[in-house]
């Protein structure tokens with residue numbers, strides 16, 4: 479079967495649940511804002527800078543991948559810059575055909591210029607609201623706490639305070655090995671008490687124990703990546719498949735997997751797109767979703783991730799529609815708003831099929 483055409487994939491309504499604000503700046507904006515504040519960059523023109531991010535992030539290690547974020551976080555320390563970055567981020571999503579996005583970022587990384595946590599969140603909300611007013615996209619924030627620091631409870635409280643005002647949930651991110659999510663049980667218990675949903679980066683750089691902790695003691699509603707759940711799946715030589723108890727639990731509970739193919743190849747979690755467990759997990763009926771993780775570091779977009787997966791696994795419109803509907807079903811948006819967007823997605827694919 480021929481691969482779906484790029485421009486039609488771009489036009490198709492797409493949903494992204496895992497996309498970092500500080501991982502999706504335009505190279506030209508990083509340059510301009512760095513020049514204005516005197517921050518030194520490893521390259522002096524937009525093209526070389528974009529290339530530097532991509533090359534540096536392709537390190538085979540999550541820790542080294544994360545080092546590149548110093549240059550984006552450096553220019554996101556004022557309300558004005560945060561609003562601009564958020565606005566451009568949402569504009570780029572619209573151009574990419576995204577109709578619903580949950581955008582995560584860690585407010586605690588944006589206080590070096592004297593902003594309060596609240597002021598930083600308000601600045602991002604303002605940028606998204608400007609683009610949402612155009613009526614082509616719905617964008618919500620997920621507030622992330624960094625696993626190597628100790629502010630998760632405070633950030634969780636902010637997520638609850640800002641719910642219904644642009645924030646839809648909570649996340650933890652950062653280096654996975656050595657920082658188990660159970661360090662933040664008080665934050666997760668608090669969120670459960672407040673009935674606010676959350677996702678946890680787990681099963682990316684570390685395997686099954688990390689996923690088990692995220693799902694059980696922590697109670698994550700979704701898994702950020704979760705790709706290593708394949709470690710609990712055995713495919714025999716004759717093609718028969720056996721699921722371990724944890725993999726079966728994740729599938730039975732319909733726990734959404736926020737899969738980010740290109741990012742996984744860069745950090746060494748997966749060898750290549752063709753070898754990505756996305757294909758196996760999708761065929762076994764896991765609730766898989768397509769995500770970008772960091773569009774700048776991975777030089778990617780929802781169109782590109784979808785195109786690459788379609789090329790690798792022979793997906794057609796019905797598959798891409800299913801992945802988008804999976805994502806919309808898994809969104810931390812209230813049910814009625816979610817249903818409306820599911821209809822919008824389905825209508826979009828119906829129109830594409832003609």
Ligand SMILES: O=c1[nH]cnc2c1ncn2[C@@H]1O[C@H](CO)[C@@H](O)[C@H]1O
Nearest residue numbers: 498544547582583584622651652679
């Ligand atoms: O794939 C990832 N795994 C773990 N942490 C990540 C990933 N991508 C980005 N961040 C971390 O999340 C912070 C807030 O957006 C970023 O600053 C980065 O450190």
Ligand SMILES: [Zn+2]
Nearest residue numbers: 651679702771
């Ligand atoms: Zn991520």
